Amino acid sequence: MRRVAVTGIGMITPLGRDVATTWSGLVEGRSGVGPIRRFDATGFPVTFAAEVDLEREDADEGQLKLDLAEVALDEALGMSGPLPYDRIGVCVGSEAARPSLGVIGRRYRLSEVPGHDELARAAPQSPSLYVHQRLGVPGPVTTISTACTSSSQAVGEAVLRIRRGEVDAMVAGGVDLLVNPVMVTGFSLLGALSTRNEEPQRASRPFDRGRDGFVLGEGAGFLVLEELEAARSRGAEVLGEVRGYGCSCNAYRITDSPPDGRGAAQAMALAIDDARLHPSDIGYVNAHGTSTPMNDASESRGVLKVFGEHPVPVSSTKSSMGHLVAACGAVEAIVALLAVREGVLPPTINLDQPDPECAVEHVPNAAREVRIDHAVTNAFGFGGSNGSLVMSRLP
């Protein structure tokens, strides 16, 4: 079977505008969460988020998403170097850009309708097409929209295309930009967001007894994936391997995770099996770990189901970065790869009192140095979509 190497990574997150800054922030246990700066959130039930630093804010939301994608893509392509292939595909996890309050207001008040270009920029496939245009090489272009699982599945589907020999390389990733008044209103009405307004940096606390919801985040992450032998032949630096991919549906409820963690367990087990590994080979799980009461308990049971006899260290880097929604799968796949490569497991910060319902082996509050060969990274979405990837060291 053709193996899939990672030769480029790039990201922009609430912790920083590149991989190095984000990684050092995670390892040092910093928080990228703070009071909302993009609009006056006084009076909203939630007044904080994990925002990225935008270089401009005067464009429509679709363009701002492309700006984020550009930052992460530039870094990933800069790392991989020129790709000497005739067939390069693109697979991006993304959803439609949500119009700003000003745009909604004009539409309502003036019956102003969006123009052709704005519609095109706001479409979910807009980031995929942007990446495709940047590459300038023929290849399949796919957009995956499975809420918080989107970019995990985008990476997984990209791996499958390389394995099949449909392409020589893929650029895969995800992008999302959600911190605006309407989305804060919508998610808070669903009861999904933490309301710990008095101490924002301690609000995202996956697996902690005091967790009360997720922290809305945003960002982008991209990986350059190549067939392993081709990458080595061209002398590329191989950062690691995407060795396994699994996905599943919960078939349970729209917003709730099944208490027994079955869908999560199925995705993890499929990914480990796809990687031709045993659970005991896995040295770290980068959990979806949203900090919602239901997700963390369900995911923990899923982890115990898969790794019960072989306890594995688990952490959620959403404690530092917040929830990057459609971008989280790709960003956290990069984090899992770095954990393998650097031999450091980033911690779950704010984990003061582990919830007995989340009885996994935590990495609380401080990074842990340990050499590992394989890590699992999870992403689970509203509606019951689950995706897991195995990120591995290459000899």
Add this chain to the structure above:
Amino acid sequence: MSRIGRIELVTGLDEEPRLRDVLRRRKDRKLLSRAAKLALPAAARALEGIEDPSEFGLFVGVRREPPDQGEADAAIAASHRDGRLDVELLATAGRDLYPPLLPLMTLPNMVLAHISINLGIMGPADTCTGGPAAGVQALRAAMHAVDEGRCEAALCVVTDSHVDGGSRRDLHRRGIDVRPGEAAVAVLVRGGEGLIDGGAGCGGRPVPYAHHGDLGWCGTADPLVLLARGGQRIEGVDSGGAWARVAVASE
């Protein structure tokens, strides 16, 4: 090679899709977008006679989030001050009128979620978005999942609806002068000894996709509408140079 059988086409132009026999909880009806209302009965019909589809794959193609149907108009109206939208009012009076379930209705993977929940499908799954290409990509993903042994069978459901005001407006703004339509197509893909033997190979290349008879513009569903209406040639519309190759058989 995987085989395709039980191609189900549901259109909602003449009648409201029957959901009573499909929905596990009737109150979930209010969470269904128009595209989901079309997709659910199509998916159920494609699975008729199958006792346990829990390990089947599920691959869905949709256009994007359903457009605004005015659900939030009351909230927006209440958030105006001096002719402008006011963030402070949105946080108070507007918030009280904002439909809390709206995000759940409009996420693109909700079609997949409703089918999974109501029909009990738990296997490999994803949702492709982005116009007609997404329909073909979902079918390709389903066929690969079966061929690669990731599931014994996979349901591909592609759905789109353009009959609402917002979609008509967007078509017009994009310069697409067609009669808006809507459709959902469900295709059951099985490996080995499938439901239907035989079939003709169909190749595709990235060309503008064909017209589609009298159903009107069904967007993401159009390529599979062609397939459902008699094994006609399906043109690959995977943007960027991908191709589709499917074995077609009609009941």
